[in-house]
Amino acid sequence: xxxxxxxxxxxxxxxxxxxxxxxxxxxxxxxxxTATVVARQTVADGVVSLELAASCGEPLPxxxxxxxxxxxxxxxxxxxxxxxxxVKDTARWRVAVLREPDGRGGSQWIHDHLVEGGELxxxxxxxxxxxxxxxxxxxxxxGIGITPLLPMIAEAEAAGAEWSLLYGGRTRxxxxxxxELEGYGERVTVRPQDQYGLLDLTGHLGDPDRxxxxxxxxxxxxxxxxxxxxxxxxxxxxxxERFAAADVRQPAGDEAEQPIEVExxxxxxxxxxxxxxxxxxxxxxxxxxxxxxxxEGICGSCETSVLEGEVDHxxxxxxxxxxxxxxxxxxxxxxxRGRRLVLxx
Amino acid sequence: MTLTQHVRNGWYLGAWSDEIGxxxxxxxxxxxxxCFYRLPDQTxxxxxxxxxxxxxxxxxxxLDDDGTLQCDYHGYRxxxxxxxxxxxxxxxxxxxxxxxxxxxERDGAVWIWPGDPELADEGLLPDxxxxxxxxxxHVHGVxxxxxxxxxxxxxxxxxxxxxxxxxTSIGNAAVAATPIDVTVDGDRVGFSRRMTGIExxxxxxxxxxxxxxxxxxxxxxxxxxxxxxLNIRVAATGTEEPDGFHMKVLYGMTPxxxxxxxxxxxxxxxxxxxxxxxxxxxxxxxxxxxxxxxxALEAQEIMYATDPGGTAESSxxxxxxxxxxxxxxxxxxxxxxxxxxxxxRASA
Ligand code: FES
Ligand code: FES
Ligand SMILES: [Fe+2]
Numbered sequence: 001x002x003x004x005x006x007x008x009x010x011x012x013x014x015x016x017x018x019x020x021x022x023x024x025x026x027x028x029x030x031x032x033x034t035a036t037v038v039a040r041q042t043v044a045d046g047v048v049s050l051e052l053a054a055s056c057g058e059p060l061p062x063x064x065x066x067x068x069x070x071x072x073x074x075x076x077x078x079x080x081x082x083x084x085x086x087v088k089d090t091a092r093w094r095v096a097v098l099r100e101p102d103g104r105g106g107s108q109w110i111h112d113h114l115v116e117g118g119e120l121x122x123x124x125x126x127x128x129x130x131x132x133x134x135x136x137x138x139x140x141x142x143g144i145g146i147t148p149l150l151p152m153i154a155e156a157e158a159a160g161a162e163w164s165l166l167y168g169g170r171t172r173x174x175x176x177x178x179x180e181l182e183g184y185g186e187r188v189t190v191r192p193q194d195q196y197g198l199l200d201l202t203g204h205l206g207d208p209d210r211x212x213x214x215x216x217x218x219x220x221x222x223x224x225x226x227x228x229x230x231x232x233x234x235x236x237x238x239x240x241e242r243f244a245a246a247d248v249r250q251p252a253g254d255e256a257e258q259p260i261e262v263e264x265x266x267x268x269x270x271x272x273x274x275x276x277x278x279x280x281x282x283x284x285x286x287x288x289x290x291x292x293x294x295x296e297g298i299c300g301s302c303e304t305s306v307l308e309g310e311v312d313h314x315x316x317x318x319x320x321x322x323x324x325x326x327x328x329x330x331x332x333x334x335x336x337r338g339r340r341l342v343l344x345x
Numbered sequence: 346m347t348l349t350q351h352v353r354n355g356w357y358l359g360a361w362s363d364e365i366g367x368x369x370x371x372x373x374x375x376x377x378x379x380c381f382y383r384l385p386d387q388t389x390x391x392x393x394x395x396x397x398x399x400x401x402x403x404x405x406x407x408l409d410d411d412g413t414l415q416c417d418y419h420g421y422r423x424x425x426x427x428x429x430x431x432x433x434x435x436x437x438x439x440x441x442x443x444x445x446x447x448x449x450e451r452d453g454a455v456w457i458w459p460g461d462p463e464l465a466d467e468g469l470l471p472d473x474x475x476x477x478x479x480x481x482x483h484v485h486g487v488x489x490x491x492x493x494x495x496x497x498x499x500x501x502x503x504x505x506x507x508x509x510x511x512x513t514s515i516g517n518a519a520v521a522a523t524p525i526d527v528t529v530d531g532d533r534v535g536f537s538r539r540m541t542g543i544e545x546x547x548x549x550x551x552x553x554x555x556x557x558x559x560x561x562x563x564x565x566x567x568x569x570x571x572x573x574x575l576n577i578r579v580a581a582t583g584t585e586e587p588d589g590f591h592m593k594v595l596y597g598m599t600p601x602x603x604x605x606x607x608x609x610x611x612x613x614x615x616x617x618x619x620x621x622x623x624x625x626x627x628x629x630x631x632x633x634x635x636x637x638x639x640x641a642l643e644a645q646e647i648m649y650a651t652d653p654g655g656t657a658e659s660s661x662x663x664x665x666x667x668x669x670x671x672x673x674x675x676x677x678x679x680x681x682x683x684x685x686x687x688x689x690r691a692s693a
Contacts, residue, residue, distance in 0.1 A: 231523065232521020291657070298660045298664065316662065
């Protein structure tokens with residue numbers, strides 16, 4: 001029997017701790033400041049890797065596989081990059097940046113202007129994509145989506161877990177970190193699209209396996225395909241991280257970016273719910289008891305009557321008619337179309 | 346949340362036609378005792394199986410050749426309309442009538458409406474003509490289930506479980522791996538799953554003489570509160586629907602007494618209809634698969650019944666149709682409760 005890697009509980013794996021207590025715990029383990037580029041290297045067509053160290057010379061906070069940092073560019077653009085160096089290295093963080101010609105200019109600026117010795121504002125790390133213990137891992141990486149998987153693979157390997165990686169990209173030349181991955185031998189299957197076509201997910205993932213966890217990061221199309229493939233797998237078996245650029249749940253317009261005001265009429269309180277915090281969490285933090293279970297808009301336990309305001313429904317359960325009626329909402333995922341909602345809570 | 350109360354304003358499969366004759370048959374439906382029998386003109390009747398005198402079950406009484414029903418405790422006698430026509434003890438008729446339930450007998454099935462008779466609308470019944478179509482053949486029956494009807498409903502609306510619960514017959518990984526589309530039309534919940542180029546599960550391999558790969562389609566429709574129809578098509582990969590093998594499964598999920606359910610089934614096909622051997626095989630398989638479900642649901646029922654605190658359930662995407670079905674039933678129940686309890690009334 002292989003012993004699964006221990007994902008030591010720490011304060012920066014995402015979960016209720018982060019959502020529930022936003023301040024102290026997180027600040028303690030987060031870095032926010034200036035980092036110096038101590039190494040810059042082109043690692044594939046259109047991909048550079050950067051090694052960052054704290055400009056003040058202090059060690060960097062620890063992190064776990066799956067963690068990312070925010071990079072605040074001089075243009076004001078904030079970008080997230082997964083940490084992809086060794087977890088143990090508290091002197092340097094490594095990230096890899098793909099030049100995205102269609103992006104908002106963040107990656108272009110890094111490619112064109114950031115040289116060794118240059119400085120960047122960074123904060124983090126945070127982890128929305130934590131690696132959980134398992135006896136077996138199936139990794140699927142697409143393009144730059146390989147980055148969060150690298151430390152995961154290192155951890156799985158160190159723990160003696162069974163694992164395999166299916167790694168796709170446009171062309172072999174565009175795929176970063178191939179030499180590093182070659183060291184793992186047959187566990188790694190490299191499949192550039194120009195040679196092999198679409199990734200053979202069926203062959204790689206196979207049938208649902210209770211002992212296996214699937215970790216996938218890559219472009220939206222790949223993640224959608226993996227999600228479809230794993231639809232019948234046990235809950236939680238599939239873990240994905242989408243690139244920030246491919247926002248899946250963005251509603252029309254940018255209302256999601258706005259804080260909303262939620263009046264809980266029965267309790268006589270009004271809350272401001274910032275973007276990124278669900279109405280459910282805000283209500284819970286306000287000490288108002290409310291049922292919830294899946295927190296994904298599936299189960300319906302958090303269903304709440306809406307007294308005023310227009311709902312921006314983002315659940316999977318309500319029917320079109322129920323949505324149109326605008327008298328009920330699943331507060332774990334849904335928000336407001338306007339700036340204000342009145343709930344019967 | 347799992348409902349333990351029963352919707353009454355809705356059609357349920359009360360019996361197969363061939364179960365009802367000139368003998369009295371008791372069956373509990375939505376916690377109501379029902380006595381089924383046929384009148385001399387062959388029409389089916391269903392009355393509340395409680396004598397208005399001292400509540401003795403009428404199904405323990407007997408039926409005269411002229412269709413008079415007699416309670417065998419103190420001899421109350423009821424005509425074909427359920428009206429008391431006399432009692433042996435005395436000359437004048439006691440004032441009494443039996444509650445009669447709206448019924449529809451069609452294509453070999455007897456549908457019963459246990460709620461408010463004025464709401465009984467035949468238009469809500471699904472098309473069952475295939476049960477009576479010369480181009481089709483089917484087997485049918487009823488299996489007792491000691492679990493609440495909602496668990497059966499969720500079982501049928503989430504066929505992902507085939508992969509895990511029926512791996513040797515109708516399930517394989519393709520079922521769980523293929524997401525479903527869920528549609529809601531009024532109270533009705535439908536789902537469809539299209540599996541293309543998959544390995545044929547053993548049952549279909551044998552039933553259709555197909556070898557892998559095959560295309561397999563499942564289109565399920567839930568007519569709340571208690572009817573489910575599954576359309577199945579299996580075809581060699583690449584052929585179109587008309588070339589496929591077509592099967593239908595009808596389930597009548599009829600709540601009985603307490604948390605017991607009558608699990609009515611009919612399994613039909615439109616090919617090799619004279620092949621008795623195939624019919625026998627399919628029937629055997631159907632019952633074997635249902636037994637796997639019954640065992641699972643009865644085990645599940647105990648867990649729900651002993652978990653009154655209702656610890657939270659976890660749900661996943663493939664639960665969507667089942668959760669919608671659950672909502673549909675919950676809504677019907679709320680509507681019914683808001684409208685006030687339907688008065689038991691004699692529809693004489
Ligand atoms: S908690 Fe499940 S839908 Fe909101
Ligand atoms: S109980 Fe039926 S006649 Fe008395
Ligand atoms: Fe089943």
